[in-house]
Every structure is written in C-alpha cells, then in structure tokens.
Amino acid sequence: MQVFKAYIKVMLKHLPTAIIYLVVFVGIAVAMTFAGLGSESSVFKEQQLKLCVFDEDNTAASNALAEYLSQKDEIVAVENDDTALTDALYYKTIDYAVTINKGFEEKLISGETDELFTGRGLHGDVNESLALSRLDGYVSAVRAYMAAGHDLDTALSKAQTALADGSKVELVAKESEKAAMGLEPYFRYLTYILLCIMLSILCPVIVILCRSDIRSRAQCSGIKTTSYFLQIFLGGAVFVIAVWLILVAVGLALYADSLSGRAAVAVANSFVFALVAASWAIFISCFAPGGSAVNVMTQIISLANSFLCGVFVPMSLLSDGVLKVARFLPGYWYVKLNDMLLGSSRSVKASQAAMYMLIEAAFAVVPLLLAILVRRSARQKSAAC
Template sequence: MAVFKAYMRIAKKNMWMILMYLGIFLGITVMFQHFAGNETAQYTAQSVPVGIIDGDREEAAESLIRYIGRTNEIVYLEDDREALQENLFYRNVEYIVRIPENFMEKCILGDEKLEVTTVPGTYSGSYVEQQISNFINLARCYGAAGFTEREISEAMAARETAKVEMLDVNGSGGSYPAYAFYYRYLPYLFLCVLCYVMGYILMGFRRGSLPARMAASAVPARRQSMEGLLAAGVIAIVLWGFCSMISIVFYNEDFLGSGKVTWYLLNSFVMLLSALALSYLVGSLVKTSNALSGIVNILSLGMCFACGVFVEMDLLSSSVKRAAQFLPVYWYETANEILMDYGEIPGDIRNRLAGAIGIQLVFAAAFVCVTLAVAKKRQRSS
C-alpha cells in the first residue's frame, strides 16, 4: 500500500489548506444565512410623510386626506414657499399635495390635476401618486353615477382594504430552511479542497525520477492505480462525511425532520464525484503550484458565480444560464433549488430532481474519460 500511504501523506501535509477552505465555507454560509434571515417574508405598506395644503376644507378634500392617511403619515402645512422647501430639504415630508378650492368640481368632476411636489430621485413620490390616482378614479366613477360630494366621501370611507391570503402551493411555507443555504455553497468547498489536494498529489507523483522508479517497481501499474483511486476516494468520502455530519449537527431536527435528507445527501455526494473527477483532470494537466492555484480559483469561483452558488439563479441572465448548463454545478444547484422550493417531492418533481442529479453523473463520467485520454497521451509521449 505504498502508493496509498503516499497519497495520504501528501494530503496530510495540505491539511492546513483544507481547514482554511472549510473555515471560508462556514463563514460564507453563516454570513448569507444572516442576510437571508433579515429578509422579511411579509409585505407591509410603506408609510410616507405626506404634506397637505388644504385650500378646500370640504368633504371631498377631507375624504382624500383620510384615504392617503390610511397608509401614510399626514402633515398639515401652511402655504408658505420657504417653509415648504425647508420641510422637503430636511425630509419632514417627502411629498406635498396642494388641494385647491372647489376640489370636487375641479378635480373630480373636472379634469384639473392636483398640484404636487416631491423629493427628486425617491420612489415614495410614485407610491403616493398612485394612491391619489386611485382615489380620483374611484371618486370620478361615483360622481359619474350621480353621487353627491357627501355620498362620495361616505363611499370612499366605507371601502375596505383588500385582504390577501398567501397560498402555500409548494408546501415550503414561503421561506427557505437554513440548511438549504448550507448545501447551496457546498460545491465551492468540494471544488477548492479536492482540486488543490489532488493537484498537489498528482504533481508530486510526476516529480523528478519518481515516475520512472514507479514504472520499474515490482508493484504492478494496475495496483498502483487502484491504490491511488482508493486513496482519492477515501479523501473525498471523509470530506463529504465531515460536511454531512456538520449539517446534521448544526441543523439537527429541522434537517432530519424535513423528509429530504436522502435527497440532499445524494445530491451532494454526486456533486462530490463530479468535483473529484474534475480534480483528477486538473491534477493531470497542471505542472506548477502557481498554475494549480490559478486554475482552481478560476474554476471554483467561476462556476460558483455562474451556476447559482453565490448569485441566485433568478438573478442570472438567460445567456449566463444557457452557458452554465454545460457545467455540473449548475445541475447541482438546480436540484438544490427544487429541494428548497418544495416541502414535499411529488412524482413529476422527483423526475426533475433525479434528472438533475443524473446529469451530474454524466459530467463525472465525462471528466474521467478526458482524464484517461490525457493520461494515455502522456504515456505514449513518454
């Protein structure tokens, strides 16, 4: 088992790097979970301080003020230009509505528009303007139907705010569990650790006269290859098992009681196989540690940014998504998104999930084939 021991010895020398990337991974996970936890899952209307200059003081004007005041803070102002500018400058109000005399005749029954002033560059102006537009349109409908000013005021006061009931279509409760974020960032750890470790191991076995000595060894080449594969498998499985145990310990009942533990573990294990196969390919191609560092950073960060690890898939452009489909991490994240979105996995969704996992296996097999082709070409040239 000399080859196996040599693999493990080199891996042990790079333990500091494994721990470093494990720390980076856990830090990223905790940070993104914290940001996600601060997001509210419930919509609340935005309250805007609205200044009112009431030049009418009739029932229609009072009805408009009450309508705006349902979701905003009403601030009564005097019609003084300097005072109005000062209130806008200090953000005492963000929107000013000037209600003219004979508001009913001019603005509701007529076509005159309200004079308004807003703070430039803020969305609050559009928000309040939409509310005023809704009021005017409704009041005009009542006016066209023959309602008096008092009847319009009473009708607007009697209107109830629409009640919205959120339907839990997917059974996920409209929120994502914390362990889903943990598994989202797992490809970054797998790619970095395995590519670096396997890269250093394979470079070490090609250094100096070692290849010639191994070829002249009494140990058959087939056994040397089997011991190398066994060592690589042990390293990968230890990494996967450690990460899986962390998820079980950290998220305990939430994770174990989700009913999707098997899917998460299977998806992460298949991603591990793809990362391991890719790491063999990288290790077969690189010749120096500087080249290894550059390639690993490009591969890990590039795939993680383009495939939905660090940036949510919903935020990626269609062209980026189309290109990312040629990378295994995209299909890992596709499966992970399905697990995040659905509380239960029905038959048709299970087929999509199995398809995404199966494509990762195809990528792993493709990486193995390319690695074997590279090794065969190198053997012929030597």
C-alpha cells in the same frame, strides 16, 4: 499504515488552500443568508408619505379626504406657518403639505377642479408627484361615483373603500431573490467549490505519492503494492468525505428550515458530485502537473463547468448551443437535478433523480478508467526508456 500517515501529512501541508476555499465559500453563504433575513426588498409595502394636512373647508368631504390620507400616509402635525413648513420640508420631517381649500366640498359637488387644494413640497421631488397623484386619484374616484348617480356621502364612502383595497401585489421576481439565499443555490455553488478543492488539493497530493521515484522505493520495500495503493485510496477517501461532510453540514445548518426529503436526495447528489470531482483530480494527477499548472487547470475546469452548466448563470439564460455542450459535463446533470429537487420547478420523479445521479457517476467512472489506462501506458513507456 505508513503510507496513509504520509498521505495525511502531505495533505495537511496543502490544507491552507482548502481552508481558504472553505472559509470564503462558507463566509459568502453566511453573509448572503443573513443579508437576506429581514431585507425589506423581499416584501412589498406601499409607499407611505409623511404629510401635513390643513383643512380650511372643514366639511364632510374635506374630513373624509383627511381621513383617507391618514389611512394611507403618516400625518405629521406642523404649524401652519411658512417658515415652519419650509423647515419641515428641508429637514424631511414631512414630504408634502396639503391645504384643503375653503369651498372644497362645493367645488366637488359642482364638478369644479380648480384650486381644490394648495400643496407645498420640494419641487421635482418624487414625493410631491406621489402626493398629487394620491389626491387626484381620490377626487377622481369620488367624482366617478357621483357621476354614477350616488350622492356625496355614498360617493365618499365608496371611494374610500375602493381606494383602501388597493391592488393585489405578487412578488414574482422576488421569489428568485429569495432562492438566492436558500439551499438550492448553496448546493448549486457546491459544484464549483468541490471542483476547486478536489483539483487543487487532491491532485497535487496524489502526484507526490505516485511520483515514480517515491513509488519505486515503496515497490522495492516490504510493503505490498495493493496495500500501498489501498492506503493512498483510503487517504483520498478520508479527504473527500471530510470536505463533503463539512460543506453539507454548513449548508444544512444555514438552511435548516428548508430541509425535506428532497434535501436528502440533494445531499446524495452532492456526494456523487464530490466523487466526480475526486475522480477528475485523480485523472489529472496522471499527467503529474506542477503547482502552477494545477492552479490553471483548477480554474479552467471549475469555471467552465460552472458557467456552462448553469451554476453561476441560470440555465434559462443559457443558449441551446451552450446547453448542448454542457450535457457532456457532470455539472449540467447535477445542477438540473438540484433545481428539480430544491429549485423553482420542484418536480422530479425518483427514477429521474436516480438516472441523473447515474449519469453523474459515469463522469466519475470514465476518468478513473482513463487514469488507469494513462498510468499503465506511462509505466510501459518508462519501462521502455
């Protein structure tokens, strides 16, 4: 196993690059996950104001309004004094102060709208507008019920019930935000990181082991050619499986609550893609690129595959032309199946999943066959020189 050992030793020298990719990727995934937990932006909650209410009318209508406000907002007790109110507003102890003026009930019954309240807030502040809108809404609702023939008590009661119900809010946009921290995007981004790691690590290691002078020495030795290449293959397989296992294990650990039968298929899908990435690395290694060329090719291939195939930008935002081109890339089929398994569409048949994975596998087989052809032709060329 001399060649295998050398393979591992050479690979270990290139490992820091892989570790950087892994740490950055896993770090971002962990950060996104924990940033998502308990994030208020993912839950709808009606805006609550800190109000100070002074009831100078002290009637059933004014009491009902005060009670309505206490249900909707937080009532803060502040001394009814100009300086105290100014301080409370300045220090944000309250957002708005409302005084229900004397004669509120009478004006409500008579249909007068002037000077029902006196308000005090920070001029131009959104909270002032919100408080005024809430008071207007309440008064409008009571008047509407009274106009409909109800007496004051019934109108107050019905208005309170109607306004308490509020509107039903469904956070459609937040669904995608929630998904941005789940298993689906994690597995989607895996295409980028797998391509980066395989191309930047596997490719140069194969180039070194298959260098014509090093291989000639091995060919002249007692080691059989099949054994030599089998050991190189074994070294590559160990690397591919190790990287894939680490990435999948991290994903499954982070999103353990999202695991299902579909996740298992997604894991299988990611393994097929890992093979695709490895096969591309083998193909590129045939051209024996140098270190900087490998870096350039890694970035071009991984970014092109990611941008064209909906890894970074959702497929729904990509034009038809781009998607037509993307069909000729493995990432397209991977992302599509991943979305069907874990994403919003969540509809996939077993036969469809198998077909998509087979198409991906074809993207692994073709570069391998090409690699064999290129190597054979290069050998014939070098023999002819």
